[in-house]
Amino acid sequence: MKKKWFQLLLSITLVLSLLAACSSNTPAEPSASDSGSTAGTDGEAPKDYGKVYLYPNYGHLGNAVNMSTKETLDEIRQYIKEQTGVEVIEIVPPKGSEADRLNLLLAGNEPLDIYIGTMDLHQASGGAFPLNKLLDNHGQAIRALWPDNWSRASWEALQTSDGELWALPISPPMAGEALTIRKDWLDEVGLPVPTNLEEFEAVLKAFKEKDPVGNGETIPLITSFAEMNRTLAGLFMDNGYGNWIDAEGKVRPTVQNPDYETFVKKMADWFKKGYIYRESFSSDGTRVIELVRANRVGSAATWHSRTFAQTMAIRGTLDQDAEYVVADLQGPKGYGRMVGGVGKAGTMINKNAKNPEGAIRYINWLQSDVDNYLTGYYGLQGKHWEWVDKEQGTLRRLNTDYAGEFMTAFSFAMTVQFREDDPNSNDPWIRPFFAKYLVEKEKVKYEGTSEVSYLFETARIAEEVPSLSDVDRMIEQEITKFIMGARPLSEYAQFLKELEDAGINKWIDAYTKEYERVKDREAG
Missing domain, CATH: 3.40.190.10 (Periplasmic binding protein-like II)
Structure with a gap:
C-alpha cells in the first residue's frame, strides 16, 4: 500500500496522561438479543441501532491533503446506515494534536465510542470497554477474520489475566x-x-x-x-x-x-x-x-x-x-530477519461509550466483507472506487473525494485482500512482500522471551530499573562506536564491565523476575 498504513499503526505514539481514561463508571451489559446480524431480513431495512461516534486516530487521515466534503460524508453515512442500522459520526483528529484531542475526549463527557488505544495506558487506566460479551453477541465476523495460522498472541496481548478482551488486534507480529x-x-x-x-x-x-x-x-x-x-x-x-x-x-x-x-x-x-x-x-x-x-x-x-x-x-x-x-x-x-513484538495497541470501545452495541455492530460489518471494509476506507463502490479484478483483489480509485473519515478497526487480515491497480503505484513490488515475508514463520528469528514478553508489566520493570533508558542509550552509542572505529574492538570486554557499573545487572534481575512470573502464571 502506498501509504503503508500498517507501518504508521505500529509506530503510533499514544502518550497520554493516565487521567485521560480514568473513570469509575461501570460499563453497561451488552444485549444478547441476536446473533450479530446487522442487515434486515427479506430486503427489509435493518433496525435503528443509533449513532456511533468514532475517532479515526490510526494515522491514515494524516496523509490526506483535503478532508471530505459534507455532501460526500452524508452520502456515505446514509449508505452505511442503510446497510447496518448504525449512523456513524466522525470526530476528525486535528493534525499534529491527535493525542491531545483523544485525551480530552476520554477525560470529558463528549460522545466517543471507537478509538485506537493501548493496553498499558488506556485499558490499565480504565478507558476501555470489555469486549467478550459484545463479540459473542454481535461479533462473529470479527472473530472469524483472523487466519488460524497467524499468531493468537495478537489477541492474547489484548486480554487481561481473567480472559477478558479489551481491544481488537490490528496486525500479527511482522518481520518487516x-x-x-x-x-x-x-x-x-x-x-x-x-x-x-x-x-x-x-x-x-x-x-x-x-x-x-x-x-x-x-x-x-x-x-x-x-x-x-x-x-x-x-x-x-x-x-x-x-x-x-x-x-x-x-x-x-x-x-x-x-x-x-x-x-x-x-x-x-x-x-x-x-x-x-x-x-x-x-x-x-x-x-x-x-x-x-x-x-x-x-x-x-x-x-x-x-x-x-x-x-x-x-x-x-x-x-x-x-x-x-x-x-x-x-x-x-x-x-537473520527478526519478527517484531506482539502489539498491545488495538481498536477499543470507550468505557463510557453511549452505544457499545452499535459500535461493535459497525466494526463487525466492516470486517465481514472486503467491500464493506473498502466503503469505510475508500468510499462508495462505483463512485469513489471500483473493482478491476475482485478475484485478484485489485481495485481502482476513481477519485479522492473521500478521505476515510469513517474508517476504523483497521486489520491487516483485510489489507492483504486488496491492492490498488494503479500504473503509478508501487504495489507490484510491495504486494509480494506482503504475501511472502511479512508474516513469515520459517526464515525468521524470535527473541528469547517472545512467547511471553507481551505479558510483561513494563511499568514494573521500569520502576525496578530507573536507569533503563540510560542503559539502552549507552548500548546503542557504544556499539555504534565499535562499528565506526571510534572505539577499538579490543575494549569490548571493558564495555561489558561498564554496563555492569551502569546497572545492567538490575536489568537482568528485573527481566528475569518478570519472565519467571509470567511463565509461572501461564503454567498455573
Missing part, C-alpha cells in the same frame, strides 16, 4: 525489516542474488569496486542501528537481536551474547572497507528514502518499503531497469 538488493545491479556486476553471508559480502565488494552509479556515488549498504540488528544480527545468534536465556535461566540482553561480539566485528570490518554508508547511524528513514530515490543504494537492511516503495520513482526518472529484490541470507546461525 529485510535485506533488499538492486537486482539490475547484480546483473551488471555478474553476481546472483546472494543466499549466504559470504555471497553477500562478495556483492558488497563488487558494488564498492565496480561502482554502478559512477563517481564513487554507489552506496553498497545502507542501514540504521536498529534495522541492522533486526535484519543481520540473527545470522550470528540463535535468538537474533533480542533478549536471550542463559544456562541458568536468566534473561540477558543481546550485547552479553558471545556471538554478538562476532557480529559487531563483522559490521566494523564492513564499515572500515566502505561497504556500509558512513552516515547510516545518524540518518533517519527520510534520509534513506532520499538516497534510494537518488538511485544510489545497492542494498539496504531496513524496513522493506524504504526501497520497494521508491522503485517506480527511480524507474520514472533515473533508471528504467531499477528493481529491488529480497535476499534470504543464511549465516553461521541460520536466517
